[in-house]
Amino acid sequence: MTPLLSLARRLRRTPFSEGVEAAGVRAYTVYNHMLLPTVFESVEEDYHHLKQKVQVWDVSCERQVELRGPDAGKLMQLLTPRDLRGMLPGQCLYVPMVDETGGMLNDPVALKLSEDRFWISIADSDLLLWVKALANARQLEVLVEEPDVSPLAVQGPLADDLVERVFGADAVSLRFFRFGFFQFQGHDLVVARSGYSRQGGFEIYVEGSDLGMPLWHALFEAGADLDVRAGCPNGIERVEGGLLSYGNDMTRWNTPFECGLERFCNVQTAIGCLGRDALLRVSMDGPNRQIRPIEIEGERVPVCDRAWRLLAGDEHVGQVTSAAWSPDFDTNVAIGMVRMTHWDPDTELMVETQEGLRPARVQENFWI
Amino acid sequence: MTPLLSLARRLRRTPFSEGVEAAGVRAYTVYNHMLLPTVFESVEEDYHHLKQKVQVWDVSCERQVELRGPDAGKLMQLLTPRDLRGMLPGQCLYVPMVDETGGMLNDPVALKLSEDRFWISIADSDLLLWVKALANARQLEVLVEEPDVSPLAVQGPLADDLVERVFGADAVSLRFFRFGFFQFQGHDLVVARSGYSRQGGFEIYVEGSDLGMPLWHALFEAGADLDVRAGCPNGIERVEGGLLSYGNDMTRWNTPFECGLERFCNVQTAIGCLGRDALLRVSMDGPNRQIRPIEIEGERVPVCDRAWRLLAGDEHVGQVTSAAWSPDFDTNVAIGMVRMTHWDPDTELMVETQEGLRPARVQENFWI
Known part of the structure; x- marks a missing residue:
């Protein structure tokens, strides 16, 4: 059963909370001591809409x-x-x-x-x-x-249409992971082509809380015929796409190599990095466990609210840390950390959920 | 309306979560990336029971x-x-x-x-x-x-009876804010006379997650005739008692002097403290705003999920950051930060809640 969340000032509201509430948010998580919406219609309804249309996400918690x-x-x-x-x-x-x-x-x-x-x-x-x-x-x-900057994401296949209407053609000419300054009501805002989905889109770094609701309204007015809706990072879509989540799929106990982030580590040349010496050693030996896409067989898995052990017979060979039923791929998609002895594609394992054991299989690629 | 909380591994469960769930937890907050129960029966039922009997609290989030x-x-x-x-x-x-x-x-x-x-x-x-x-x-x-240590609190007027039964007479001879090592199932655990309520009690620093549920069960078995129940820091009782909450009543923007914590600051002699120079200056000048008990008139206040501005006429003179209806004192009790021009006892102000303005009054003392 999903519990309730007790609100308090410590769980900070955002410049867009008023809009999020009016859009009928059903559930939150807490992220950087701030409210992050997780569900509007339902996780699955939100998922289908994200993949077909365009959504506006309050990701102010990306402080x-x-x-x-x-x-x-x-x-x-x-x-x-x-x-x-x-x-x-x-x-x-x-x-x-x-x-x-x-x-x-x-x-x-x-x-x-x-x-x-x-x-x-x-x-x-x-x-x-x-x-x-x-x-x-x-x-x-x-x-x-920590400046007064709250990102608002525009994500989905129609994101370019919506952003062009509000910020102009130059904004949509941005390449992936580039940003520029674009005007809104006389203020220059950072707009980047980025975001926590595989559906494409932008993140607008709203500098000045007072601009939050005016921008929110402007986006919804401009996108009415695009069926723009309030959304949020989607727990199904992000696992399908292999987007990692800090605290879920990795913690302080993991190196970037274990997380499959070696392409973002230049241990030979990143002189001045505090962790470089330790990572130089890891880069030579290679990690002995690593993030893998995992398929879990059978019906819909329960909520992955804890690390699920991965077993090969009696042997504990890793853990699943995110999982969801995928309507589009008609299976349970998951992210796990697997020991090298069992990390090859098609390795068959068992995964221990709070509702019992399930057969699981290491995948070659995420579902993208 | 109270929203739902979406669970994920990132919101860590605790060694006592199984017990908390079996006891019928209704709501949580998130604290140090961990689940902290906030309601069992209801906030008011929990409050009355805490003040009359004894409760066991999962405060593992005190990492x-x-x-x-x-x-x-x-x-x-x-x-x-x-x-x-x-x-x-x-x-x-x-x-x-x-x-x-x-x-x-x-x-x-x-x-x-x-x-x-x-x-x-x-x-x-x-x-x-x-x-x-x-x-x-x-x-x-x-x-x-961060070691594998999870505090479990025993709070309420009957806490001594319960702790004596499980840890022996020496444990209850502890003075306030002293701790000792006491045996449980062959393990030496730190037991301190402390806790986040004004009702008295202990905190047991459970070292080793595997000991969590055995200790939980031992406490409930030993205290059956004391009407021991699962509880949690209570949002009414802690405001009555003036127990501050970091993130609610104070943030990085406040000095200890603003928080009324000057008796814990020895700026003349705390040589080696990183912030000493800055605080030496503050200690000479004194703060120009400070935490105060605030009474809010009228019927039950809404949930204090954001800072409420305190007004003297049109002038913004502070904010209320925690508030609750107190059944025992038959009024709304609150914690606020007030500018020195308006912080004297009995100063009459207005407080701006999300449901409108209310008369408020600065108090001399908290409700203890």
Whole structure:
């Protein structure tokens, strides 16, 4: 049974909460101490609509950590094993953030606003505390703050149509993971071609809470004939697409290599990264467990509210950390971490849910 | 309308979740990325029972940050403006934690296990990241980790009876904010006289998740004739008692002085505290706003899910951040932050809730 969520100021509302409520939000999760909608009509209705139309998502919980000052670039490189030397203003980069042991602290998207100014658009951990402490203890010349910036995502196959109507043709000429500044009611807002779905779209970094509801209304008015709806990151679509979730599919106990993020790690050249030494070692040996797509057989799985053990006979060989019934693929799709002895495609395993054992199979690819 | 909470692995279950569910938990909040029960029968039923009997609370979400090593004490003092030189093993201390500007990062209880080992029992922020970064950047000889320790609280007027039955007479001879090691099924567990209520009681720091449900069952079996029930921090009782909540009543934007925590700040002698210089300045000038008990007139207030502005005429003079209808005091009790121009007892203000304006009055004392 789905429990209720007790509201309090500590679970921060967003500049779009009024719109989200008027659109009939049914459930939330809590992410970075903030409300993140999870269901409007139903997870499956939302899923079909996302794949066919266009949705507006309140992802304010993707809080920003702003670095500003002469040492901003140096601090950025301290945080991540990705080599940032070639990063250009106007570029977004997915940057695993690691501690001194190479353990994942967050998996944000970073935006380079200028040579001395970055936004880190964070997943669910208080990365601000990590960054502030390092900046202070290393006496770097950089200001670190959480600005009043709340991302609003426009996702789905009709996202270009909607964004063009509100921000103009130049906005939709953006390439993937690029951003520009576009006007809304006299304010320059960062608009990026990015987002937490495989359906394409944009994220608008709404700077100034007061602009939240005016932009929300403008998008819904402009998109009425497109059947635009309020939506949210979808638990089925993101697992189909293999989009990882920090705290679900990986934690501080995992390296980026275990998460299959080796292409975002340049351990030879990312000089200055705090976790580089530890990851150099890992990159030589390779991980002995890694994220894999997993299919779970049989009827609809229960809610994946805990790590499910993966078993080969009596042997514990990994765990499933996200799972959902996929209407489009007519099976249960899942994300797991599997030991190398059992990570080859088509390996047959059993998965232990809170409602009993199910046959599962390692897949070659996610469902995209 | 109370929304639903979507469950996922990211919202961690606890060693006691099975017991909490069997006891009929109705609602949760999320605290340190973990489930914290908020309602069993109803907030008011739970409140009356807490004040009359004894409850067992799953407060696993009070995660521990463990410091261990020769520099553990030095690191502790770096974190807080409270002078820790006199702290003894076996002692708990409430220690505001501040950043370099004196802004509150957390308001934990620290336990000194030995000269080179501490647990910091944290409120809702990832303090681990702050502490780990400082330890690393300052090259301190200390290990910083989140151990497998989950507190279980026993609270209420009959708490001594119950704890004596399970842990023996020595446990109930503990003075307030002292702890000792007491046996349960062959394991030495930290038991402290402490807890997040004004009704008295204990917190048992359950080390090893496997011990969780055996201890849960032992407490319920031992306390059957005491009418022991599953409970949780109570939103009415804690506001009556003036127990602050990090994220609700204070944030990083507040100093300990604004929170009325000056008695836990020894800015003259807490040498080594990172935020000491900033707080020395604040201690000389005094804060210009501070936490106050606030009474809100009229019928039951709505859920305080956002900061409510406090107004004196048109002037914005503060905010209410927690509020509840108190059956025992037959009024709405609240916690607010009020500007010094309006913080004297009996000052009459208006408070702006999401359902309109209400008369409010600054109080001299909390309802204890």
